[in-house]
Amino acid sequence: MADDYLVRIGRLIRDARQHRGWSQSQLAGALGTSQSAVNRIERGHQNISLEIIARIGEALDSEIVALGTAGPMHLRVSGGRRLSGAIDVKTSKNACVALLCATLLNSGRTVLRRVARIEEVFRILEVLNSVGVRTRWINDDADLEVEPPAELDLDAMDHEAARRTRSVIMFLGPLLHRAERFKLPYAGGCDLGTRTVQPHMTALRRFGLDVTATEGVYHCEVVPSIAPDRAIVLTERGDTVTENALLAAARHDGVTLIRNASSNYMVQDLCFFLEHLGVRVDGVGTTTLRVHGVPVIDRDVDFSPSEDPVEAMSLLAAAVVTSSELTVRRAPVEFLEIELSVLEEMGLDLDRTPEYRADNGRTRLVDLTVRPSKLQAPTDKIHPMPFPGVNIDNVPFFAAIAASAQGSTLIHDWVYDNRAIYLTELTRLGAGVKLLDPHRVLVEGPTRWRETEMMCPPALRPAVVVLLGMMAAEGTSVLRNVYVINRGYESLADRLNSVGARIETFRDI
Ligand SMILES: CC(=O)N[C@H]1[C@@H](OP(=O)(O)OP(=O)(O)OC[C@H]2O[C@@H](n3ccc(=O)[nH]c3=O)[C@H](O)[C@@H]2O)O[C@H](CO)[C@@H](O)[C@@H]1O
Ligand SMILES: C=C(OP(=O)(O)O)C(=O)O
Numbered sequence: 241m242a243d244d245y246l247v248r249i250g251r252l253i254r255d256a257r258q259h260r261g262w263s264q265s266q267l268a269g270a271l272g273t274s275q276s277a278v279n280r281i282e283r284g285h286q287n288i289s290l291e292i293i294a295r296i297g298e299a300l301d302s303e304i305v306a307l308g309t310a311g312p313m314h315l316r317v318s319g320g321r322r323l324s325g326a327i328d329v330k331t332s333k334n335a336c337v338a339l340l341c342a343t344l345l346n347s348g349r350t351v352l353r354r355v356a357r358i359e360e361v362f363r364i365l366e367v368l369n370s371v372g373v374r375t376r377w378i379n380d381d382a383d384l385e386v387e388p389p390a391e392l393d394l395d396a397m398d399h400e401a402a403r404r405t406r407s408v409i410m411f412l413g414p415l416l417h418r419a420e421r422f423k424l425p426y427a428g429g430c431d432l433g434t435r436t437v438q439p440h441m442t443a444l445r446r447f448g449l450d451v452t453a454t455e456g457v458y459h460c461e462v463v464p465s466i467a468p469d470r471a472i473v474l475t476e477r478g479d480t481v482t483e484n485a486l487l488a489a490a491r492h493d494g495v496t497l498i499r500n501a502s503s504n505y506m507v508q509d510l511c512f513f514l515e516h517l518g519v520r521v522d523g524v525g526t527t528t529l530r531v532h533g534v535p536v537i538d539r540d541v542d543f544s545p546s547e548d549p550v551e552a553m554s555l556l557a558a559a560v561v562t563s564s565e566l567t568v569r570r571a572p573v574e575f576l577e578i579e580l581s582v583l584e585e586m587g588l589d590l591d592r593t594p595e596y597r598a599d600n601g602r603t604r605l606v607d608l609t610v611r612p613s614k615l616q617a618p619t620d621k622i623h624p625m626p627f628p629g630v631n632i633d634n635v636p637f638f639a640a641i642a643a644s645a646q647g648s649t650l651i652h653d654w655v656y657d658n659r660a661i662y663l664t665e666l667t668r669l670g671a672g673v674k675l676l677d678p679h680r681v682l683v684e685g686p687t688r689w690r691e692t693e694m695m696c697p698p699a700l701r702p703a704v705v706v707l708l709g710m711m712a713a714e715g716t717s718v719l720r721n722v723y724v725i726n727r728g729y730e731s732l733a734d735r736l737n738s739v740g741a742r743i744e745t746f747r748d749i
């Protein structure tokens with residue numbers, strides 16, 4: 241028993257080390273020990289103290305062992321089961337976090353309906369609470385009330401929670417209207433390689449924001465007399481940068497023109513919310529936004545963020561890889577149209593209902609039913625583009641789908657440095673995924689999926705893709721440390737179980 245325990249800890253350490261991309265010698269160097277000692281630890285042949293485990297966890301930036309229910313969550317998947325029935329898409333992580341940041345524009349009370357109860361939202365709530373914003377879940381439907389204080393206590397900001405999110409960067413836009421000097425930690429989020437924040441700084445400089453970045457913290461100073469005197473042309477058509485520019489423009493006394501804006505789903509939801517706050521935004525859905533700012537916003541508002549196209553795509557992919565008939569209800573079709581076209585070209589048997597409106601009154605939804613189909617690899621490569629193109633976050637799901645199709649599919653993720661690399665994790669489940677270069681993988685299908693045990697890749701979508709492979713594989717698979725999945729999906733295991741999956745959650749020791 242004791243030996244078995246050491247072997248399990250050893251495996252956790254090995255997986256965490258491999259995820260960091262370190263050799264045994266590199267870990268040994270960080271611990272001040274020898275490579276052979278690390279080798280013994282990983283094989284479970286060495287007694288180790290809690291102190292050593294803690295040091296290893298620190299060196300690898302990974303919580304190896306935790307006590308009680310707060311420890312890392314893992315999933316045990318009994319795969320090879322067909323799904324059936326219907327499942328609803330939840331509201332999107334990316335809109336919910338942008339709207340939470342946007343509540344900082346308003347002195348009044350904001351109610352957001354059916355907010356995704358996910359770790360990313362919890363982290364942003366922790367940051368808001370730490371600076372004095374009062375937040376409260378008001379019912380079991382996940383409706384959330386947000387009330388900012390008259391004065392924010394920005395020095396009390398919870399940097400640890402903030403640093404775990406990408407979204408906290410969207411505090412910059414609202415805060416530049418509330419403080420002349422403040423600090424914000426560097427943004428985190430999925431580990432996808434370098435993710436620039438320069439376009440944010442370039443856009444917000446036009447509103448008088450001056451940022452010095454040192455030792456993990458942005459030191460921000462605002463010169464209120466500086467205001468945009470001509471159009472703000474974003475250097476990238478990014479989602480969060482467009483949102484930051486919108487947030488800054490919302491309380492700017494005048495009209496701001498933003499060009500090369502993203503018109504993606506979360507940006508549109510933010511524009512609809514700004515309209516509730518009395519801020520008119522012309523051009524929603526296009527790449528030129530004209531924002532009619534309102535210097536003081538003090539309104540009680542009630543808003544329903546829309547459904548998540550990326551969650552819809554994840555659920556469709558779950559049905560495809562498990563050869564199931566499944567209805568995905570409340571799918572925001574406008575943000576999935578190209579994905580659906582590609583899937584139909586690949587031979588997916590897919591039905592959709594007539595469109596209906598999301599609770600925000602604007603976004604078009606449909607229910608999609610997919611049936612088991614013989615898929616062919618697409619002729620052309622799959623690559624993302626800013627909306628309206630294949631959504632960057634949907635690309636990883638094409639890897640799982642391509643692995644279920646006959647033939648070779650080239651997937652080209654030009655956007656992120658690391659995300660395509662994580663897709664090679666599917667080889668551990670039996671898929672033929674070859675890395676051609678850091679941005680391109682060739683997927684050779686169909687796959688005879690096989691069970692495995694592994695750590696979650698440190699990026700949300702590739703982590704879910706691995707989970708889908710495990711659902712397709714006969715036998716029992718284990719996916720360790722799924723915080724990254726919980727960042728973006730609410731109770732995913734339970735919800736998949738409700739349509740026939742068998743996924744158990746557990747924690748170590
Ligand atoms: C909280 C949130 O909403 N996160 C989403 C948002 O992150 P966010 O908007 O922060 O995305 P990033 O700024 O990281 O941009 C994504 C990447 O695309 C590159 N890029 C982007 C636009 C462009 O015109 N040219 C270009 O090269 C950037 O350099 C970067 O490498 O958008 C990403 C891209 O849709 C999504 O993956 C994230 O889920
Ligand atoms: C990359 C993603 O998220 P974030 O921007 O929050 O890291 C994602 O949602 O896939």
